[in-house]
Amino acid sequence: MTTPGLLPASALALCLALHARAAPPAAPPSTPALLERGQAAYASHCLRCHGPKGEADGPLAAGLKVKPYNLARYQLQAAFVFGAITEGVPGTPMPSFARLSAEERWAIAYHVEGLGPGK
Ligand code: HEC
Numbered sequence: 001m002t003t004p005g006l007l008p009a010s011a012l013a014l015c016l017a018l019h020a021r022a023a024p025p026a027a028p029p030s031t032p033a034l035l036e037r038g039q040a041a042y043a044s045h046c047l048r049c050h051g052p053k054g055e056a057d058g059p060l061a062a063g064l065k066v067k068p069y070n071l072a073r074y075q076l077q078a079a080f081v082f083g084a085i086t087e088g089v090p091g092t093p094m095p096s097f098a099r100l101s102a103e104e105r106w107a108i109a110y111h112v113e114g115l116g117p118g119k
Contacts, residue, residue: 027078028103030110038111041104045097046112054115066092075118081109 028034043052049064051057054071061068071081085105088096097105113119 027082027106030078034103034107035110035114037104038107038109041100041108042111045100046108049093054112064093066094068094071112072115072117075116076113078106078109078113081112082106085109 047058048060049056049058049068050071051061051068055073056068056070058068082105084094085097085100085108087098088094097108100108
């Protein structure tokens with residue numbers, strides 16, 4: 001028995017992962033609506049470790065074996081954040097968020113870019 005649909009889906013995921021490593025897929029333009037979505041998605045997916053302003057002080061931070069990165073200390077670029085959340089950081093508590101749509105990941109990436117000191 002083969003499962004039609006499974007191969008194309010995994011091939012697509014692999015393609016996206018490889019593409020993200022080389023150069024991120026075309027970023028949607030940053031708009032107020034996308035930023036608003038990013039703020040909400042950050043609150044659901046990232047705040048518990050990285051804290052409300054990215055200062056590595058979320059409610060789970062103290063209990064992690066590897067401390068979360070302080071997202072507010074240096075000015076991060078959205079493309080870097082997109083790559084980090086797509087791949088995660090293996091061997092640390094930082095998970096991959098590849099299951100979120102690329103648009104959602106870009107929304108979060110723009111929000112995180114806005115947490116930096118240069119914004
Ligand atoms: C379970 C806790 C946890 C969650 C949830 C989490 N992170 Fe992290 N994150 C970490 C830890 C721990 C590190 C530090 C990894 C290391 O030391 O290399 C990290 C590292 C990072 C880095 C730096 C990656 C690098 O290559 O140095 C970025 C950017 C980041 N996280 C963004 C996010 C965003 C955005 C979200 C939400 C989509 C998120 N994280 C969710 C724990 C978390």
